Amino acid sequence: MINIGIIGFGTVGTGTAKILIGNRDIISRRAGFDINLKRIADVDIKRDRGIKLAKGVLTTDAEKILNDPEIDIVVELIGGKRPAKDFILKAIRNKKHVVTANKALLATEGNGIFAEAEKYGVEIGFEASVAGGIPIIKVIREGLIANRIMAVYGIINGTSNYILTKMTDEGIEFSGALKEAQRLGYAEADPTFDIEGIDSAHKLAILASLAYNIPLSFDEIYKEGITRITSQDIEFAGELGYKIKLLAIAKASDGKVELRVHPTMVPKDYLISKVDGVFNAIYVNGDAVGDTLYYGRGAGDMPTGSSIVSDIVDIARNIKKGATGRIPGIGSVKGAGLKIKNIEEIEAMYYFRFSAYDKPGVLSKVSGVLGKYNISIASVIQKGRKVGEAVPLIVLAHRARERDVAKAVAEIDKLPVVADKTLYIRVEGREE
Ligand code: HSE
Numbered sequence: 001m002i003n004i005g006i007i008g009f010g011t012v013g014t015g016t017a018k019i020l021i022g023n024r025d026i027i028s029r030r031a032g033f034d035i036n037l038k039r040i041a042d043v044d045i046k047r048d049r050g051i052k053l054a055k056g057v058l059t060t061d062a063e064k065i066l067n068d069p070e071i072d073i074v075v076e077l078i079g080g081k082r083p084a085k086d087f088i089l090k091a092i093r094n095k096k097h098v099v100t101a102n103k104a105l106l107a108t109e110g111n112g113i114f115a116e117a118e119k120y121g122v123e124i125g126f127e128a129s130v131a132g133g134i135p136i137i138k139v140i141r142e143g144l145i146a147n148r149i150m151a152v153y154g155i156i157n158g159t160s161n162y163i164l165t166k167m168t169d170e171g172i173e174f175s176g177a178l179k180e181a182q183r184l185g186y187a188e189a190d191p192t193f194d195i196e197g198i199d200s201a202h203k204l205a206i207l208a209s210l211a212y213n214i215p216l217s218f219d220e221i222y223k224e225g226i227t228r229i230t231s232q233d234i235e236f237a238g239e240l241g242y243k244i245k246l247l248a249i250a251k252a253s254d255g256k257v258e259l260r261v262h263p264t265m266v267p268k269d270y271l272i273s274k275v276d277g278v279f280n281a282i283y284v285n286g287d288a289v290g291d292t293l294y295y296g297r298g299a300g301d302m303p304t305g306s307s308i309v310s311d312i313v314d315i316a317r318n319i320k321k322g323a324t325g326r327i328p329g330i331g332s333v334k335g336a337g338l339k340i341k342n343i344e345e346i347e348a349m350y351y352f353r354f355s356a357y358d359k360p361g362v363l364s365k366v367s368g369v370l371g372k373y374n375i376s377i378a379s380v381i382q383k384g385r386k387v388g389e390a391v392p393l394i395v396l397a398h399r400a401r402e403r404d405v406a407k408a409v410a411e412i413d414k415l416p417v418v419a420d421k422t423l424y425i426r427v428e429g430r431e432e
Contacts, residue, residue, distance in 0.1 A: 001034045002316040005065030007087055008077030009042035009058075012101055012128070014049045015301025016075060016308045021051065023309075031313050033320060039065050066090045073315055075308060076100040081109070088113060092120050097324065099311040101128035101304055104193075106330075107202035107218040114329045123324050125311025130203040131156050131280045133303025134296040135310060140210045140284065141327060147286025149211040152250040153428065156203045158278035158298045159187045159194035160226050160246040164263075165276040168234050168243065174227060186278055196225035197246060197261040204248035204261060206330070207282075211250055212257050213335035222343040224262035228423055233353060236381055236394045237265050237425070240351070243273040244425065256341045265351055265427040344403040349427035350375070354393040354412065355420035358386050362417045366393065369412050373404040390419035399431060 004020065006013050020027070020037045028034045037057065045058040065071055066087065074091035076098060078084050084105055091098050098117070100106070106113065106129055117124045127137045131154070140149070155161050159181055166177040178195065181187035193199040205218040226246050237244050242265035251258040266273045271293055275281040280298030285291050297303035318324040356362045367377060381394040397405075409422045 001036050002073065002319060003036050003038040003071045004073050004075060004312060005039040005068065005071040006075040006077060007041045007062045007065055009040050009049065010077065011301045012304045013040065013077040014051060015305030018051055019305045019309050027313060031316060035312060035316055038071055041065050062087055066094060071096060072319055073097045073099060073312055076102060081105050085109060089116060092116050092122055095120055095122060097123045097315045099125035099308055101308060103129040103202040103206060107205040107216055110216045111331055114331045117329060118332055121325060123315050124329055125315055127311045128304045128307035130206050131282060132298040132300060133306045134280060134282065134294050135307065136282050136294055137210065139294060140207065144284060144286045144289060147288045150252055150285045150287060152207055152211050152282065152284050153272065154248045154282035155245055155272065155275050156248050156280050156282065156298060157194050157200045157246060158280060159191065162186050162278045164226060164244055164246065167231050171231050173231050174229060195227055197223040200246060200248040200261045204250060204259060208250040208257065208259055209330045212338050213333045214257065214338055215331055217259065217340055220259060220340045222260040226263050229263050232392060237351065239381060240379065240396055241268050242266060242427065243268055256339045258341045258346050260343060263425050265425050267429040270429060344406065346402045347399055349399050349431060350397045350405055351425040351427055352395040353423045354418060355390045356393040357417050357419060358389060358391045365415055365417055366412055369408050373408040375400040375404060375408055
């Protein structure tokens with residue numbers, strides 16, 4: 001028998017306990033041994049979570065898990081950085097294996113935590129830290145081990161995908177869609193991490209470290225959220241044949257890695273464009289396998305619990321066979337020394353929304369600056385007439401360099417015919 005202790009009896013803790021108890025028979029049959037949920041620690045052990053636990057399982061004292069010599073695996077599900085990190089380090093130093101969904105902690109402080117786990121010869125399972133129920137960690141680390149990973153593109157934040165979907169389907173603005181997401185419990189009262197691309201970047205740091213054998217590099221990821229996207233941008237993107245999605249992108253190019261999170265225009269007919277609502281999807285291209293796509297629920301008690309239990313069983317199997325550490329953690333695979341590109345070094349196609357006064361000669365002034373920086377126009381949309389007032393001027397450009405785009409936009413924003421700051425969206429997919 002393998003004994004488990006869970007610290008944190010919130011949404012994911014409850015889902016994990018439900019699965020460990022409700023599916024104990026099938027899990028034990030598949031594993032070939034029993035997995036026993038011995039203890040759950042939480043500050044609140046009074047609230048009814050709709051789950052029947054044996055007497056003595058619940059405790060308010062995490063030390064009862066961390067110091068219990070019978071507990072083999074500690075599952076950290078309190079989230080946040082402290083005291084989660086203290087609990088994880090204590091578990092490691094007490095030679096307990098750890099399973100966690102804590103993407104923010106791993107992405108920012110994981111290099112040290114994984115090094116400590118290696119020193120003490122214990123495993124850290126983190127399948128649930130990225131894309132909830134989708135087993136994407138296993139896919140990249142095991143299923144696609146044969147491949148050089150060319151690119152990973154993911155919709156890995158359900159909250160922002162819900163907001164963009166709502167804006168697309170109902171033509172409403174960002175603030176209204178955010179309110180609806182908050183009402184339904186898809187967005188927190190402080191939604192910053194989700195809408196500013198930070199949560200996606202936490203997850204991308206983890207995926208990229210596995211795909212490219214680089215240290216966790218959260219700080220070096222370019223991050224841009226969805227707050228400046230308007231329903232008009234979504235409509236124009238639609239006219240041009242695209243959907244707007246918040247993508248997390250890791251891509252190998254010119255012997256370097258691009259790591260970026262930003263709103264992205266993706267051709268409407270791509271499968272990833274059809275991933276709507278709170279769902280997640282990750283596209284992985286490997287040199288041997290080609291294109292692959294993984295789709296499912298990226299959050300929630302039971303989907304995330306599904307990944308937590310998968311890690312528990314993996315580690316338990318390794319314990320039983322005396323094979324812990326069989327699959328290396330982050331940082332223990334020697335990398336190829338790939339450098340991370342600065343955002344200025346990337347190339348993409350671009351959508352521009354200029355806010356220009358509606359008068360003769362404006363287009364030529366704007367396109368003149370674009371031309372000066374080698375940015376070639378693919379199409380232009382301007383609708384409506386409001387003489388003397390600012391109207392959106394939409395330009396879709398062929399492949400260009402970000403450095404040039406940034407310079408051109410800075411210059412265009414100073415033109416007297418331009419009324420407001422230009423918005424630009426990177427476009428992925430085939431060049432039309
Ligand atoms: N807010 C996150 C999301 C939760 O929407 O994906 C799961 O990490």
